[in-house]
Amino acid sequence: MAETVTLSGTASPGLLASLDPLLREWLPRQRWFAGKGRPVTGFTLVAATELLPVDSRLGLYHLLVRAHQPLTIGAEPHPGDCYQLLIGVREALPPRLAPALIGHVDQGPLAGRTVYEALHDTRPAEVLLEAMRSQARIGGLCFEKEPGRQIRTGLVPRLVTAEQSNSSVVYGDTFILKLLRRVVPGVNPDLELPLALAREGCSRVPAPTAWLQAELSGEPYVLGVLQPYLQGASDGWELALRELAKGEDFGAEARALGRATAEVHTALARALPTVTLGHTQMQLLADGMIERLEAATQAVPALRPYAPALHSAFTALADLSAEGHLWTAQRIHGDLHLGQCLRSPAGQWWLIDFEGEPSKPLAERRMPQPVVRDIAGMLRSFDYAAHSAAAPAPEWADACRAAYCSGYAEVSGRDPRTDPVLLRACETDKAIYEAVYEARHRPDWLPVPMAAIERYAMTDLT
Ligand SMILES: Nc1ncnc2c1ncn2[C@@H]1O[C@H](COP(=O)(O)OP(=O)(O)O)[C@@H](O)[C@H]1O
Ligand SMILES: O=P(O)(O)O[C@H]1O[C@H](CO)[C@@H](O[C@H]2O[C@H](CO)[C@@H](O)[C@H](O)[C@H]2O)[C@H](O)[C@H]1O
Numbered sequence: 001m002a003e004t005v006t007l008s009g010t011a012s013p014g015l016l017a018s019l020d021p022l023l024r025e026w027l028p029r030q031r032w033f034a035g036k037g038r039p040v041t042g043f044t045l046v047a048a049t050e051l052l053p054v055d056s057r058l059g060l061y062h063l064l065v066r067a068h069q070p071l072t073i074g075a076e077p078h079p080g081d082c083y084q085l086l087i088g089v090r091e092a093l094p095p096r097l098a099p100a101l102i103g104h105v106d107q108g109p110l111a112g113r114t115v116y117e118a119l120h121d122t123r124p125a126e127v128l129l130e131a132m133r134s135q136a137r138i139g140g141l142c143f144e145k146e147p148g149r150q151i152r153t154g155l156v157p158r159l160v161t162a163e164q165s166n167s168s169v170v171y172g173d174t175f176i177l178k179l180l181r182r183v184v185p186g187v188n189p190d191l192e193l194p195l196a197l198a199r200e201g202c203s204r205v206p207a208p209t210a211w212l213q214a215e216l217s218g219e220p221y222v223l224g225v226l227q228p229y230l231q232g233a234s235d236g237w238e239l240a241l242r243e244l245a246k247g248e249d250f251g252a253e254a255r256a257l258g259r260a261t262a263e264v265h266t267a268l269a270r271a272l273p274t275v276t277l278g279h280t281q282m283q284l285l286a287d288g289m290i291e292r293l294e295a296a297t298q299a300v301p302a303l304r305p306y307a308p309a310l311h312s313a314f315t316a317l318a319d320l321s322a323e324g325h326l327w328t329a330q331r332i333h334g335d336l337h338l339g340q341c342l343r344s345p346a347g348q349w350w351l352i353d354f355e356g357e358p359s360k361p362l363a364e365r366r367m368p369q370p371v372v373r374d375i376a377g378m379l380r381s382f383d384y385a386a387h388s389a390a391a392p393a394p395e396w397a398d399a400c401r402a403a404y405c406s407g408y409a410e411v412s413g414r415d416p417r418t419d420p421v422l423l424r425a426c427e428t429d430k431a432i433y434e435a436v437y438e439a440r441h442r443p444d445w446l447p448v449p450m451a452a453i454e455r456y457a458m459t460d461l462t
């Protein structure tokens with residue numbers, strides 16, 4: 001690896017100025033760009049690290065840039081989201097890299113060069129793996145490796161093309177590196193939880209092998225995590241849809257998923273603190289759900305007729321806590337659905353992507369929660385699959401629900417169905433989140449959570 005130079009944001013104003021017009025156009029088009037719908041009006045360079053010398057045939061910059069966007073009316077002042085970029089610099093792009101093009105630079109230190117999304121390219125992706133293998137410190141970037149883990153040489157990288165919130169590179173079907181795109185300071189649960197689970201001996205999660213961090217203005221940023229690649233694994237969503245299309249039962253898989261979820265929860269409860277939630281905390285939990293309902297009815301008018309009935313699911317939870325009922329809270333997955341579960345060819349289930357709901361602040365995502373929140377996420381997912389099929393199959397979802405809860409109880413000793421008020425509140429909250437998500441991202445899918453909302457509104461638990 002060539003000698004590296006770290007440029008501070010102020011030390012290299014020319015670099016960002018030369019990239020600025022290209023990034024303004026390119027960044028909002030990326031699947032992982034979080035600020036969709038608002039133009040990018042400028043950038044601040046947070047950090048720049050030269051990983052391959054830019055005056056050679058192939059240069060490589062690691063950049064952290066803050067994207068400025070106009071605020072929506074009523075929004076809190078916000079400095080802009082910080083994104084991680086790997087920018088390749090060449091004289092011209094070979095045809096195989098055409099899809100990676102960011103643009104041709106016509107001013108500043110890179111004038112006359114072509115810049116592109118370097119993760120598409122073999123050498124830049126290799127540089128990251130080599131740095132992890134050697135636990136390199138390059139400028140402000142720290143590449144760490146879990147003691148005792150080996151990363152062999154010669155693994156050929158390929159960029160994962162699936163739609164995702166971040167970007168992943170698979171190395172020779174041995175490792176997968178997830179590079180986080182919108183990065184925030186603090187302990188990131190996508191590294192924290194799998195590491196804690198692996199150290200606890202839980203084998204339902206691919207154990208982090210290595211990771212990439214930066215220290216900026218005294219604050220840690222997790223930038224990427226390398227894990228073993230589960231070769232030939234299928235995700236739960238694809239499997240469920242396949243079985244549904246064939247008219248096949250998914251009960252055995254749902255039960256295994258329930259067992260896997262409980263194994264992860266019990267290991268998390270051993271590894272990290274648990275707390276008891278009394279009336280005040282449960283009232284806060286219910287208030288949060290009510291606030292989300294109110295915001296959702298503004299964003300999705302179709303929710304409005306159901307709002308009073310949905311509201312009663314949350315007040316029922318607050319009422320139960322007022323009667324002295326106590327709950328336990330612990331660290332959970334935070335965004336569990338069928339797409340976050342991988343089944344290996346040997347038939348084992350693994351849980352991935354512990355980032356939580358990325359739109360929520362990190363502190364909120366790291367708070368202990370009742371495990372029922374994760375369970376509700378999976379139950380909603382069975383319902384989604386059943387209602388995405390050509391002919392809705394509610395009895396299929398009911399069977400999955402029963403099997404999943406039984407599997408969960410077999411391992412944890414606690415059946416989530418014995419807490420119907422909390423379960424209903426969490427499922428309602430999730431379905432409301434989904435209605436907002438679908439209205440914003442996939443309007444054609446809005447009827448799926450709306451069908452559940454209509455059902456919840458019609459069936460009062462009390
Ligand atoms: N350890 C792994 N083995 C095999 N495939 C994986 C692994 N981790 C993730 N994937 C694949 O990569 C995709 C994206 O991973 P995920 O962690 O969900 O990223 P994102 O946060 O960007 O959505 C997953 O849907 C899955 O198909
Ligand atoms: O995959 P992410 O963690 O970014 O989650 C977001 O996108 C999901 C869709 O890709 C969305 O999940 C919803 O649709 C799924 C089917 O596509 C279904 O299995 C889930 O149960 C349903 O919530 C998720 O809500 C959103 O946060």
